[in-house]
Amino acid sequence: MKNISGKLNRDVKALKTLLPAEDILTFAFTSERGLAFTLVYADPITDKELLGEQVIRPLLNYEGGAKAKAIGEKLTSPELRTEKALEKLAEEVLAGNPVLLFEGADEAVIAGTKKVFVRAVAEPSTDVVVKGPREGFIEDVKINTSLVRRRFKTGELKMDMLEVGRRSKTAVAVCYLEGTTKKSAVDDVKKKLGEIDIDYIPDSSYLTHFLSSRPYSLVKQVGTTEKPDIFCAKIAEGRVGLLVDGSPIALTLPYLLIEDFQSSEDYFVPPYRATFTRLLRLFALIVAVYLPAFYVAAQLFKLQLFPVKLLLTIAGSIRDIPFSPSLEMLLVLLVLEVLNEASIRMPKYVGMALSVVGALVLGETAVSAGFVSTPAIIIIAFSGIGLYAVPNLIEQTGVLRLVMLLVAGSVGTYGIVLVTAFVLLYLVTTENFGVPLVAPFSPMKGRDLRDSLVKYNLGSLQMRPETLKSPNKRRLG
Amino acid sequence: MKTNSIAPRQIFFFLACVAPAGKLVLLPARLAEAAGNNLLFPALFHLVLSAAAVFCVLLLAKRRESFYALLQGTFGSAAAKILCSLFALFLLFASFLPLLEQKLFVQSVFYDTLPSVVSFAPFFLFLAYLCSKPLSSFGRVWDILGPLAVAAFAGILILSAPSADYAALLPAGAAGGNGFLQGARAGASWFFDAALLIPMLGKIDYRKGTAWKGAACYLAGGAGVLFFLATFYGIFEGIATNQLFAFSATSKYFSGITVLGRIDYIFIYALALVMAFSCALPVQCAAECLLQACGRKKYLPTLLGVGASALLFALSLLCDYKFADVLAAVSGLLYWLFPLFCLLVPALMLLFLLKGGRRETA
Numbered sequence: 001m002k003n004i005s006g007k008l009n010r011d012v013k014a015l016k017t018l019l020p021a022e023d024i025l026t027f028a029f030t031s032e033r034g035l036a037f038t039l040v041y042a043d044p045i046t047d048k049e050l051l052g053e054q055v056i057r058p059l060l061n062y063e064g065g066a067k068a069k070a071i072g073e074k075l076t077s078p079e080l081r082t083e084k085a086l087e088k089l090a091e092e093v094l095a096g097n098p099v100l101l102f103e104g105a106d107e108a109v110i111a112g113t114k115k116v117f118v119r120a121v122a123e124p125s126t127d128v129v130v131k132g133p134r135e136g137f138i139e140d141v142k143i144n145t146s147l148v149r150r151r152f153k154t155g156e157l158k159m160d161m162l163e164v165g166r167r168s169k170t171a172v173a174v175c176y177l178e179g180t181t182k183k184s185a186v187d188d189v190k191k192k193l194g195e196i197d198i199d200y201i202p203d204s205s206y207l208t209h210f211l212s213s214r215p216y217s218l219v220k221q222v223g224t225t226e227k228p229d230i231f232c233a234k235i236a237e238g239r240v241g242l243l244v245d246g247s248p249i250a251l252t253l254p255y256l257l258i259e260d261f262q263s264s265e266d267y268f269v270p271p272y273r274a275t276f277t278r279l280l281r282l283f284a285l286i287v288a289v290y291l292p293a294f295y296v297a298a299q300l301f302k303l304q305l306f307p308v309k310l311l312l313t314i315a316g317s318i319r320d321i322p323f324s325p326s327l328e329m330l331l332v333l334l335v336l337e338v339l340n341e342a343s344i345r346m347p348k349y350v351g352m353a354l355s356v357v358g359a360l361v362l363g364e365t366a367v368s369a370g371f372v373s374t375p376a377i378i379i380i381a382f383s384g385i386g387l388y389a390v391p392n393l394i395e396q397t398g399v400l401r402l403v404m405l406l407v408a409g410s411v412g413t414y415g416i417v418l419v420t421a422f423v424l425l426y427l428v429t430t431e432n433f434g435v436p437l438v439a440p441f442s443p444m445k446g447r448d449l450r451d452s453l454v455k456y457n458l459g460s461l462q463m464r465p466e467t468l469k470s471p472n473k474r475r476l477g
Numbered sequence: 478m479k480t481n482s483i484a485p486r487q488i489f490f491f492l493a494c495v496a497p498a499g500k501l502v503l504l505p506a507r508l509a510e511a512a513g514n515n516l517l518f519p520a521l522f523h524l525v526l527s528a529a530a531v532f533c534v535l536l537l538a539k540r541r542e543s544f545y546a547l548l549q550g551t552f553g554s555a556a557a558k559i560l561c562s563l564f565a566l567f568l569l570f571a572s573f574l575p576l577l578e579q580k581l582f583v584q585s586v587f588y589d590t591l592p593s594v595v596s597f598a599p600f601f602l603f604l605a606y607l608c609s610k611p612l613s614s615f616g617r618v619w620d621i622l623g624p625l626a627v628a629a630f631a632g633i634l635i636l637s638a639p640s641a642d643y644a645a646l647l648p649a650g651a652a653g654g655n656g657f658l659q660g661a662r663a664g665a666s667w668f669f670d671a672a673l674l675i676p677m678l679g680k681i682d683y684r685k686g687t688a689w690k691g692a693a694c695y696l697a698g699g700a701g702v703l704f705f706l707a708t709f710y711g712i713f714e715g716i717a718t719n720q721l722f723a724f725s726a727t728s729k730y731f732s733g734i735t736v737l738g739r740i741d742y743i744f745i746y747a748l749a750l751v752m753a754f755s756c757a758l759p760v761q762c763a764a765e766c767l768l769q770a771c772g773r774k775k776y777l778p779t780l781l782g783v784g785a786s787a788l789l790f791a792l793s794l795l796c797d798y799k800f801a802d803v804l805a806a807v808s809g810l811l812y813w814l815f816p817l818f819c820l821l822v823p824a825l826m827l828l829f830l831l832k833g834g835r836r837e838t839a
Binding site for chain 2: 301302303304305306307308310407411412413414415416417418420421422424425428429436438441442443444
């Protein structure tokens with residue numbers, strides 16, 4: 001690796017050769033004693049006001065020699081480093097940190113005057129709570145780490161900064177509590193991050209692919225959250241957290257499936273209420289996935305499943321429908337998915353019109369025209385709502401519902417039983433970072449069940465989850 | 478817990494909750510046909526003998542050696558390979574009746590009209606997939622299926638018990654010794670649970686008391702089966718012999734069904750899920766025995782799984798309308814194979830090892 005030579009013009013030229021982009025600018029100035037300086041900086045991401053205030057102004061009346069240490073002492077910037085290697089200096093410029101070169105330099109000085117564009121910390125739209133903290137992560141990793149640091153006033157909280165991505169050099173903060181998180185888990189995460197060979201990381205979701213033991217799996221294997229309170233609670237249980245620059249979604253590892261049935265609010269309401277809502281989420285999810293499939297299978301293969309009066313009602317409403325039950329249900333499901341996709345992407349002012357079109361034109365008119373039956377619309381609507389009871393699993397459960405529907409239409413209820421068996425077997429055999437996905441149910445951990453679908457009061461949750469194998473087992477006095 | 482081992486708790490779940498599920502379909506009608514109102518006695522006889530065999534096998538698990546390693550230590554490599562392969566053949570043979578039983582059950586209970594022959598075919602895909610997984614993954618499955626089976630079984634019993642007249646079981650012993658023997662012979666092919674534990678030897682994470690706790694769990698599950706048999710006979714009495722798919726038939730007389738619909742199907746589906754796994758277990762155990770005999774090679778588990786599934790699929794197609802003949806052959810002519818492999822093999826293995834152990838000590 002080539003170092004700076006101490007000849008200002010040659011060093012500036014060498015740095016500009018490494019950084020030929022037009023937005024890499026230089027600013028030359030001289031101190032009162034005649035020492036020549038040149039600042040090399042990336043124009044769009046450098047705070048020039050700060051640069052003038054903390055670097056240029058103090059140096060105009062600099063009277064010392066050409067020593068990086070002495071120059072550094074004169075500057076008022078709190079983030080200062082020195083570096084010799086030209087390639088490292090180029091990386092710093094690209095990261096938004098200006099490089100100060102001077103005649104006769106032994107080392108260059110790097111000033112931390114990066115310009116940061118951030119939005120305000122706000123409540124995330126994906127995880128709204130009635131009771132509890134409303135802060136959400138934003139796209140800046142430094143602010144996100146500060147949100148975490150504010151919650152742990154202990155030196156045990158470690159935030160190891162790594163860079164991932166050959167060209168993006170995305171900053172990733174690996175957060176964990178030393179002595180609480182299993183060391184091998186931290187090492188494994190760092191090792192996997194170190195092995196990633198990709199040029200650009202636009203979002204944390206890119207990392208999940210590399211951190212999963214089964215990257216092509218339908219099942220999620222990395223936990224996600226947009227809320228610092230949830231993130232910190234998971235770290236306190238003994239997990240490793242990842243904050244990725246440019247992404248408001250933090251990752252947590254190892255991930256357990258039960259995490260997505262838990263909400264942060266469950267810990268701020270009485271335990272009986274939390275238990276009720278968790279069971280309700282599970283019920284809603286089961287109904288959402290199975291109801292359309294069972295409705296189709298019952299119509300095609302097993303009419304006995306309907307009570308007699310309901311059967312008469314259904315028979316009346318499907319009498320003139322031109323499609324088979326499975327095709328009818330698939331069409332309604334497809335329309336729901338299209339409406340869902342469109343409503344998420346459409347501008348808000350069009351959303352209202354879309355609702356009217358979706359609910360009235362497509363729903364009401366399709367029923368009165370005899371294309372689809374009312375029960376089919378009710379079932380798909382209920383299923384659609386139910387799926388959102390566990391929003392973090394929507395990608396997986398949406399696909400599963402479709403698979404169930406297809407199998408129910410071709411093999412009937414036994415097909416549904418078999419797909420369930422497949423899914424069950426797949427889930428119990430999936431592990432990530434040595435932790436089974438469906439723990440604490442399988443393998444069953446009696447003590448961990450106290451904060452699973454059932455939520456005990458805080459006094460009963462004295463120990464950290466056994467599944468995570470934390471070296472510091474006790475969390476309550 | 479190690480990922481490739483089976484915890485005692487998981488074995489207990491299997492013995493107490495999952496193993497009884499396979500005895501709720503055809504066995505009640507078969508026992509009622511052979512022993513009449515004394516159907517409980519042959520069932521109890523088999524349960525006690527099987528519990529003793531379970532105890533023996535779990536005692537063998539204490540040595541933490543595989544079935545093959547135990548045989549090899551006693552008889553040498555060549556004999557161990559032959560015996561392991563023989564045991565695998567027996568397990569494949571034993572798996573066939575439950576498989577056909579499940580097929581008939583599915584075709585009769587899950588469909589209003591008789592479905593096509595291939596409607597049961599997806600089960601064999603599941604079987605092949607299951608066989609490609611290590612046997613120890615069953616342990617984790619039992620953690621989920623255990624509580625599910627208990628809930629489903631309890632649900633069916635709650636819906637069925639009010640309709641039963643338990644006095645139909647009296648007078649006890651009316652069928653006499655002959656009835657008992659007929660019942661014992663007819664029911665033998667449903668009690669091979671101890672044999673299923675043998676391929677798991679070396680994988681069971683044995684702890685103090687596992688053997689007697691396992692036998693007690695098996696008896697507890699057996700008590701549930703006996704209660705179900707009593708309820709079944711109490712409901713159907715003289716026509717019990719015609720009620721082939723017992724656990725789907727007993728609960729349909731619950732008074733709430735006219736208003737709520739067949740809510741008992743929730744429990745029937747849950748038990749069908751348990752049965753899908755319990756039907757697949759003997760096949761995977763057979764594959765495991767063959768693996769132990771042949772030595773583990775990279776694609777062998779998948780190949781064996783696919784091969785066993787394909788063979789059973791072909792046989793099930795061939796015997797589609799010959800279930801009565803298969804039943805007569807398995808539980809009439811070849812019933813003696815079950816006590817031979819399920820009771821005698823564990824007892825003899827224990828005896829040989831005890832003798833070998835004494836000699837080593839001496």
